[in-house]
Amino acid sequence: MECRELTDRAINRLLGEADAAESEDFERHLAGCSRCAAGLAGIEDTWEALGADGDASVTPEFRSRTLALLRDEVDRRRIREFRPRTGTLRILARAAALFVAAAAGFAVARGGFRSVGPAPIGSSSAKGVARSAPDLAANPRLSNVAYRTDPDGRVGIEFDATTRHSVVGRPDDPEVSTLLAYLLSRNSETAGEKSRAIELVSGHYGAGAGAASPEIVHALAATLKRDRNPGVRRKAAEALASFQSSPEVRTALLEALANDPNPGVRLVAVEALAASAREAPDPKTIQSLREKAVDPQENGFVRARAASALKAIDL
Amino acid sequence: MIEDRVLLERIRGGDASGAEELFERYAPALLRFASRMLSNRETAEEVTQEVFVKVISRAHQYDGRAAVSSWLFAIAANACRDRRRRDHRANVVPLEAVAELAARGQGAEARLDGKQRRDAVRRALQGLSEEQREALVLARYHELPYSEIARILGISVGAVKTRIFRAVETLKARFSEGETVWNAVN
Numbered sequence: 001m002e003c004r005e006l007t008d009r010a011i012n013r014l015l016g017e018a019d020a021a022e023s024e025d026f027e028r029h030l031a032g033c034s035r036c037a038a039g040l041a042g043i044e045d046t047w048e049a050l051g052a053d054g055d056a057s058v059t060p061e062f063r064s065r066t067l068a069l070l071r072d073e074v075d076r077r078r079i080r081e082f083r084p085r086t087g088t089l090r091i092l093a094r095a096a097a098l099f100v101a102a103a104a105g106f107a108v109a110r111g112g113f114r115s116v117g118p119a120p121i122g123s124s125s126a127k128g129v130a131r132s133a134p135d136l137a138a139n140p141r142l143s144n145v146a147y148r149t150d151p152d153g154r155v156g157i158e159f160d161a162t163t164r165h166s167v168v169g170r171p172d173d174p175e176v177s178t179l180l181a182y183l184l185s186r187n188s189e190t191a192g193e194k195s196r197a198i199e200l201v202s203g204h205y206g207a208g209a210g211a212a213s214p215e216i217v218h219a220l221a222a223t224l225k226r227d228r229n230p231g232v233r234r235k236a237a238e239a240l241a242s243f244q245s246s247p248e249v250r251t252a253l254l255e256a257l258a259n260d261p262n263p264g265v266r267l268v269a270v271e272a273l274a275a276s277a278r279e280a281p282d283p284k285t286i287q288s289l290r291e292k293a294v295d296p297q298e299n300g301f302v303r304a305r306a307a308s309a310l311k312a313i314d315l
Numbered sequence: 316m317i318e319d320r321v322l323l324e325r326i327r328g329g330d331a332s333g334a335e336e337l338f339e340r341y342a343p344a345l346l347r348f349a350s351r352m353l354s355n356r357e358t359a360e361e362v363t364q365e366v367f368v369k370v371i372s373r374a375h376q377y378d379g380r381a382a383v384s385s386w387l388f389a390i391a392a393n394a395c396r397d398r399r400r401r402d403h404r405a406n407v408v409p410l411e412a413v414a415e416l417a418a419r420g421q422g423a424e425a426r427l428d429g430k431q432r433r434d435a436v437r438r439a440l441q442g443l444s445e446e447q448r449e450a451l452v453l454a455r456y457h458e459l460p461y462s463e464i465a466r467i468l469g470i471s472v473g474a475v476k477t478r479i480f481r482a483v484e485t486l487k488a489r490f491s492e493g494e495t496v497w498n499a500v501n
Binding site: 007008011015016017042043045046047049050052053054055056057058062063065066067069070071073074075077296299300301304 | 326329330331334335338342343346347350351356357358359360361362363364365367368371372401432433435436437440454455456458460461476479480483484486487490491
């Protein structure tokens with residue numbers, strides 16, 4: 001061993017990385033070199049001194065907060081997997097619908113059957129299926145809800161009340177709109193059913209198909225405010241974020257940013273508000289973003305997003 | 316005990332218990348690592364949370380070539396680098412701060428209390444380059460072998476040794492300059 005190798009050898013020894021031969025060689029050198037012996041003492045002292053930096057520990061508060069976040073995150077990803085149609089499936093569905101329409105047209109031309117009004121989506125000729133929604137004022141419990149869409153932008157909603165119902169129409173048809181709002185705000189048996197309803201309205205209105213009806217906005221705002229499942233609340237926030245900005249949409253998102261206990265939901269709210277403020281700076285939104293950007297209690301992601309949003313807004 | 320890989324499979328299957336158990340096993344070490352890399356408790360907690368959220372979203376990307384613990388540390392190291400890049404706030408404290416602390420504590424007051432010692436060491440660590448600090452922290456505080464550190468940081472064993480060597484040389488020189496701090500932390 002040579003003197004210039006001292007630090008390397010000393011660190012190897014401190015880390016337990018020196019083999020027997022290296023250790024023996026090192027000891028032999030130290031025995032005959034007082035300068036390296038003193039140098040080794042300095043390195044060992046430095047190593048020891050680093051121990052004065054105590055370990056950070058996981059506090060109960062941090063633990064419970066993080067575990068809740070992780071549970072929410074897993075739930076959220078599970079709900080995302082419920083997404084009914086991927087892009088490829090949608091294309092296939094459209095192709096299938098075109099084929100069915102062509103076949104039906106051919107049959108009509110041949111006088112095979114008469115079509116009365118728009119054909120309902122999918123098979124609907126089963127006996128005992130009601131073609132309209134039940135009286136929603138009676139607050140019926142709707143179960144086994146299924147949604148379908150067609151290339152013409154219509155949706156089919158089937159559910160069990162006292163009998164099986166099937167309602168078909170465009171999302172902005174009053175009956176469909178009311179039924180969707182009802183499903184969004186109440187009576188969906190599972191978070192998955194509710195999420196599907198949210199995706200349906202989000203996919204329709206978020207794609208620029210006109211403004212969502214006030215009752216749908218109101219239902220989503222109520223879901224965002226009250227639903228116990230953070231995954232559903234997040235979906236509601238995403239749906240509202242995809243709509244044309246309006247005072248009610250903004251108010252719902254501002255309230256979520258201020259009060260929702262889940263940082264994932266607040267993150268969606270802050271992003272939506274930032275996007276809205278970039279187009280039309282609104283004093284309440286700006287103020288809320290400013291508060292979030294410096295709030296030491298706020299989650300770091302939300303805080304950082306609020307800060308970067310403010311930078312991007314032309315104030 | 317259930318293997319870490321099985322916990323990742325649970326996460327992939329949408330079972331939150333996998334993420335919870337991984338947190339219980341590794342959050343203390345990852346928080347300590349992030350805390351030393353970022354020198355701010357609050358930011359370290361956020362980054363530790365971020366690591367576990369990333370584990371959920373990337374569970375399917377784990378290829379089994381390294382231990383799950385190494386994979387977690389690699390995510391944490393990247394997250395700390397990203398965070399430091401994003402936050403331009405003064406996380407890097409110049410080494411002069413250590414000397415300054417030494418100058419203030421001359422004579423009878425030379426012996427610093429525990430908090431001051433901790434602060435002095437923390438400042439000295441923060442004065443190292445990010446690359447040196449990563450390697451030193453993993454070696455000194457997490458007692459990981461060179462090969463594991465190399466895997467985590469994505470560098471060669473030789474580069475790990477060089478980084479630790481330089482870090483120790485720098486710290487030794489700085490502690491020797493500030494005699495008071497040197498005494499104080501010993």
